[in-house]
Amino acid sequence: MVHFAQRLSSLRSNVFADMDRAKAAARQAGREIIDLSLGSSDLPTADFILREIERSLWDRKTHQYLLFHGTQAFREAAADWYQRRYQIEVNPETEVLPLVGSQEGTAHLPLALLNPGDYALLLDPGYPSHYGGVALAGGEIHRLPLRAERGFLPDFDEVPPQVCDRARMMVLNYPHNPTTATASITFFKEALTFCDKYNMALVHDFPYGDLVFNGERPPSILQADVEKRRSIEFFTLSKSYNMGGFRVGYAIGNSELILALRQVKAAVDFNQYQGIFRGAIAALKSDETAVQGTVDCFRERRDVFIAAMQGIGWAVPTPKATMYVWAQLPEPWRGNSIGFCEALVQETGVAASPGVGFGESGEGYVRFALVRSPQVLTTAVERISVFLRKS
Structure with missing residues (x-):
């Protein structure tokens, strides 16, 4: 057996x-x-994105394995996108990492941060891969209950001190799946202060940054942590650009966290097909039509x-x-x-x-x-x- x-x-x-x-x-x-x-x-998926991927099929150079340095053009496009949108300077060489969708990032980052017995603070309810990644890393989960009366935002004061002392990461996700709640820059600054106090990585899963209906653009976690002291954010093109089947996204933020995730990724896989990245570049460089x-x-x-x-x-x-x-x-x-x-x-x-x-x-x-x-x-x-x- x-x-x-x-x-x-x-x-x-x-x-x-x-x-x-x-x-x-x-x-x-x-x-x-x-x-x-x-x-x-x-x-x-928009036609202009598909045409870029289609053209890549006939470029024989795209038929090979794609390692990190071959993703430079995509990383530069992601850095430029963040700089245009949030006025945040980003180094595409050390502060951006391509991902197979944001789910890869949330699932693999715990392997870089947690030893068995270390805690991760996770939203409850929250996206299942956040829980799965911690379980695979042998970490312990402390749930942050989300209640309607608090606008589905966690109360950091409820976390027991003994858990805080053993916590190595906290994962947020706003706009939130599944509750649809949004968070303000003030909330993110409170989260950063909390993570500073207990020396935790601040992780933000951000796939719905474009899908807002009141005209207000939700903040990036990097707007609270402009110096990128301890924050990392995951973005995917699945929602904004309807590219779910192409599985393309990226991590952006603290260079040490990016490097650690890159080391885990290198042990697991290479990267997607180069043509998918070319389509993603076209998406990130396009207007918002x-x-x-x-x-x-x-x-x-x-x-x-x-x-x-x-x-x-x-x-x-x-x-x-x-x-x-x-x-x-x-x-x-x-x-x-x-x-x-x-x-x-x-x-x-x-x-x-x-x-x-x-x-x-x-x-x-x-x-x-x-x-x-x-x-x-x-x-x-x-x-x-x-x-x-x-x-």
Whole structure:
């Protein structure tokens, strides 16, 4: 019998894998699935990005392994993008690292920072890869509960001193998945002061920096830590540029953290195909026309979905950002988000993500991803209405 590592035990449950099984069972039963469970944009990648990738296919030099120094043009484009947007000087040689999406960064950075028994402070609810990376590194997790009455922001004063003394990193994520909450530069400065006090790395997962609907651009963590003393930020082109399938992003920030993550990455893989980076460069150098079109699309979907939910009597707050709606469950289901989502997809074909799958504090909520057209979203709410009347 093969013996497996104990670290696998903490990876057996995953909100997306669990819902994938539920969707498969519903399909087998003949249900037409409206999948609102996964934040994978259904919008197409812009033509000008695809043309750049297509041209690269015929450049034979792009068919080889791609090491760090071969990514210089992409790193320079990422540094220039940050400098234009946030007026932050960035060294593309020492302060930028290409990633296979931001998830690679959040999953691998704990391997560079944590020894077994060290703590990571993670948002609860939070994105599953934040938890998985700490588990793989043998670290301990201290959950920072997010509550609606605090705007889904953590209270640093609640962290026990004995945990702070053993903590090596704190992971934030605003605009936040799954709650859609946003954070101010004042909050980030408070987080930096807290991490300074206990000598922690401050990690910010920032995939939704463009997907905001009130006209205000959310801050980068580097605007709080301009000197990049202890902060690192992860950005992906999956959301802003609808490039999820191309798996391209980058880390930016403190040079020592970048180097440490680079060492881990070098032991795991090389880099993506050079043509993908060329497409990403075209995206980062473009004006914001394509990005604004994506934002406008998700704003319309948000408004249609919220209006439809309110029309069936389900009061749902209007999110300021992201591609999600974070909805408190009706009273009969308040303590059973998994049961609600499984029953919903089995009986109606509408798939959503149970709040508890993002952490203990997510129980009582459900996340809907606005990744279908307004017409389909309206149909989904009609099916939800029928389900609620029967349950």
